[in-house]
Amino acid sequence: MPRRFVVTTQSNLLSPNHIRPDIRAMLEFHVLEDLPLKAACEKAGLPYNKNVSQHKGTLVGQAYIKQLKRRRRVIEEFGVDVPALVALIELRDKALNAGSHVAAVRAQELCMKAAVKATGDRLKAGAKSGMADMSKDEIINRLAEIQMKATGESLVMPEDSADSEFWESVKLTK
Numbered sequence: 201m202p203r204r205f206v207v208t209t210q211s212n213l214l215s216p217n218h219i220r221p222d223i224r225a226m227l228e229f230h231v232l233e234d235l236p237l238k239a240a241c242e243k244a245g246l247p248y249n250k251n252v253s254q255h256k257g258t259l260v261g262q263a264y265i266k267q268l269k270r271r272r273r274v275i276e277e278f279g280v281d282v283p284a285l286v287a288l289i290e291l292r293d294k295a296l297n298a299g300s301h302v303a304a305v306r307a308q309e310l311c312m313k314a315a316v317k318a319t320g321d322r323l324k325a326g327a328k329s330g331m332a333d334m335s336k337d338e339i340i341n342r343l344a345e346i347q348m349k350a351t352g353e354s355l356v357m358p359e360d361s362a363d364s365e366f367w368e369s370v371k372l373t374k
Contacts, residue, residue: 218260222246227255231268232275278315285311293350305339308346
């Protein structure tokens, strides 16, 4: 009988699956709910001792804590725990930093739509009103708030030449 070789792929070594479930729960309570380690251990059903903090120092633990901090940002901003929003928020912030305001507005719209779908309530999802109900000035003001939170700098919107040309042509036709 011929010998068969089984090809296996190595899973991601920094995956949260490599952390015991009780320790993972403790880290979630510690990071997402901002509890001290002792309270997080009690809530997760772990006995608290001085060695509990060592789980935060491992490579897997550090990678998981970084992921949890990104999720926490989504929860703080939109009030929902939707992992897909993490990537959208990062794209929005990169677009703002690069000066691409149209892309940032679009990413913010998608974030708000996903948050509304997750909660079913637009006001609870961080949307003061639906994006369809917002005027251009309201969207720009919301982006300015986000830019201030993200970078500490105020938003400077360059004048769009296409807009000014359009309004000049409208004035000329009247």
